[in-house]
Amino acid sequence: xxxxxxxxxxxxxxxxxxxxxxxxxxxxxxxxxxxxxxxxxxxxxxxxxxxxxxxxxxxxxxxxxxxxxxxxxxxxxxxxxxxxxxxxxxxxxxxxxxxxxxxxxxxxxxxxxxxxxxxxxxxxxxxxxxxxxxxxxxxxxxxxxxxxxxxxxxxxxxxxxxxxxxxxxxxxxxxxxxxxxxxxxxxxxxxxxxxxxxxxxxxxxxxxxxxxxxxxxxxxxxxxxxxxxxxxxxxxxxxxxxxxxxxxxxxxxxxxxxxxxxxxxxxxxxxxxxxxxxxxxxxxxxx
Amino acid sequence: xxxxxxxxxxxxxxxxxxxxxxxxxxxxxxxxxxxxxxxxxxxxxxxxxxxxxxxxxxxxxxxxxxxxxxxxxxxxxxxxxxxxxxxxxxxxxxxxxxxxxxxxxxxxxxxxxxxxxxxxxxxxxxxxxxxxxxxxxxxxxxxxxxxxxxxxxxxxxxxxxxxxxxxxxxxxxxxxxxxxxxxxxxxxxxxxxxxxxxxxxxxxxxxxxxxxxxxxxxxxxxxxxxxxxxxxxxxxxxxxxxxxxxxxxxxxxxxxxxxxxxxxxxxxxxxxxxx
Numbered sequence: 001x002x003x004x005x006x007x008x009x010x011x012x013x014x015x016x017x018x019x020x021x022x023x024x025x026x027x028x029x030x031x032x033x034x035x036x037x038x039x040x041x042x043x044x045x046x047x048x049x050x051x052x053x054x055x056x057x058x059x060x061x062x063x064x065x066x067x068x069x070x071x072x073x074x075x076x077x078x079x080x081x082x083x084x085x086x087x088x089x090x091x092x093x094x095x096x097x098x099x100x101x102x103x104x105x106x107x108x109x110x111x112x113x114x115x116x117x118x119x120x121x122x123x124x125x126x127x128x129x130x131x132x133x134x135x136x137x138x139x140x141x142x143x144x145x146x147x148x149x150x151x152x153x154x155x156x157x158x159x160x161x162x163x164x165x166x167x168x169x170x171x172x173x174x175x176x177x178x179x180x181x182x183x184x185x186x187x188x189x190x191x192x193x194x195x196x197x198x199x200x201x202x203x204x205x206x207x208x209x210x211x212x213x214x215x216x217x218x219x220x221x222x223x224x225x226x227x228x229x230x231x232x233x234x235x236x237x238x239x240x241x242x243x244x245x246x247x248x249x250x251x252x253x254x255x256x257x258x259x260x261x262x263x264x265x266x267x268x269x270x271x272x273x274x275x276x277x278x279x280x281x282x283x284x285x286x287x
Numbered sequence: 288x289x290x291x292x293x294x295x296x297x298x299x300x301x302x303x304x305x306x307x308x309x310x311x312x313x314x315x316x317x318x319x320x321x322x323x324x325x326x327x328x329x330x331x332x333x334x335x336x337x338x339x340x341x342x343x344x345x346x347x348x349x350x351x352x353x354x355x356x357x358x359x360x361x362x363x364x365x366x367x368x369x370x371x372x373x374x375x376x377x378x379x380x381x382x383x384x385x386x387x388x389x390x391x392x393x394x395x396x397x398x399x400x401x402x403x404x405x406x407x408x409x410x411x412x413x414x415x416x417x418x419x420x421x422x423x424x425x426x427x428x429x430x431x432x433x434x435x436x437x438x439x440x441x442x443x444x445x446x447x448x449x450x451x452x453x454x455x456x457x458x459x460x461x462x463x464x465x466x467x468x469x470x471x472x473x474x475x476x477x478x479x480x481x482x483x484x485x486x487x488x489x490x491x492x493x494x495x496x497x498x499x500x501x502x503x504x505x506x507x508x509x510x511x512x513x514x515x516x517x518x519x520x521x522x523x524x525x526x527x528x529x530x531x532x533x534x535x536x537x538x539x540x541x542x543x544x545x546x547x548x549x550x551x552x553x554x555x556x557x558x559x560x561x562x
Contacts, residue, residue, distance in 0.1 A: 178523030203458045248549075
């Protein structure tokens with residue numbers, strides 16, 4: 001069943017001013033329950049505006065967002081409920097940490113949602129565990145953590161709200177390669193256990209290739225593609241025209257394929273490429 | 288003496304904390320393009336700040352063109368010699384018109400108006416943003432903003448620019464724009480220090496220095512450094528995907544030719560192997 005249904009959604013900034021700009025343009029799509037969607041697009045393609053319409057931070061100027069079949073703006077006074085269901089992790093979320101301890105910071109959301117006592121404690125610890133923050137860190141000030149730990153603490157604060165849909169805007173920006181890998185595997189682990197829907201906005205083609213079930217590509221406010229990573233990343237030229245790139249390994253294998261070597265289309269990881277090259281070498285008796 | 292030389296530098300942000308840099312030494316020659324790699328918290332950004340006297344070493348000395356950064360009389364000269372470009376373009380632009388933003392630095396240096404005009408135009412041309420000179424910065428893309436920030440530094444005519452993760456917030460084409468601007472500055476003889484987490488950018492440098500625990504772990508040409516795949520992975524780093532594929536194939540018995548660093552070299556490598 002589709003969890004989110006977006007129908008002919010448009011959003012225009014600054015209507016009636018000289019700065020009027022259509023950021024999202026007639027976008028329709030449906031997202032299934034339990035999917036991981038990777039969202040890519042050039043700066044200014046409308047990605048952030050689009051994701052902010054999903055939990056009602058931005059009200060569409062035209063069209064609808066349906067969550068579990070219901071228009072989220074049907075009762076504008078109840079938009080808060082939608083925000084509990086659709087959690088949003090903004091860029092550089094560590095700048096939003098504010099409380100005295102990591103524990104208090106993570107519990108801020110669920111406490112506002114009405115949790116207390118044991119339930120609250122369990123929720124906070126569970127969220128911290130998902131992002132591998134150990135108990136020792138929970139009593140520290142969030143400002144004493146390392147950059148990677150701060151990022152994970154901030155993400156735990158949103159996970160603690162137990163949202164059905166988790167939107168992450170560039171969660172790995174500025175992290176070193178190991179921190180990036182760690183955070184991505186924690187997100188995947190959380191997703192496997194919680195089986196919720198995840199939308200990952202990223203400039204890293206390697207990251208979305210690795211985690212997404214489907215990738216949506218936005219360009220100038222429009223939805224250009226929504227397909228499996230393999231299908232999306234086999235459209236190299238179109239992506240490049242939109243200011244995007246394919247992962248380096250995909251590029252290597254595409255060039256060789258065009259030169260007539262027998263490799264699959266849309267290879268996304270070094271592992272896949274390694275397997276294909278090795279089996280070709282074996283088949284031709286070169287190894 | 289080298290253009291920049293850090294000798295046995297130790298540094299910590301407070302007495303209670305352990306040293307961020309520990310007996311760290313570094314030499315950079317004039318006109319060199321050096322990439323500085325290392326995991327978060329390894330001390331890379333601290334090095335950047337030590338180079339232009341924003342921070343001073345607790346032990347050891349940092350020299351810039353023979354000037355000791357600890358000498359307060361020289362701070363001004365050092366800072367006008369070493370420009371710093373940071374991660375977030377939005378934090379670095381101050382004016383509401385691009386050419387005014389670029390003029391901000393030289394104005395503060397007290398330069399004559401005609402000379403400022405000349406420098407602003409030259410700097411904007413150098414990063415390919417001249418045609419936008421009368422636009423407002425908030426309407427630019429991330430890559431464009433970052434190039435304007437670079438022009439603002441260029442207008443002060445530094446002999447060296449330190450870039451601290453200049454592409455971390457940019458989309459793929461923005462990253463390419465900034466990297467090609469950096470490469471053209473290098474061609475004009477400006478010394479470049481690039482701090483990055485993107486291995487594909489580090490391969491463009493003349494020399495790569497990998498830091499770990501406040502010390503230099505390994506340094507050399509990109510090809511030398513990125514051939515050390517297991518060492519880099521142990522220290523939270525990565526290699527370009529092209530290099531990793533070749534490394535794994537070599538492990539499986541494929542004959543070694545030349546370690547590829549980018550997509551084109553990898554295609555060449557694989558064609559050689561499959562021939």
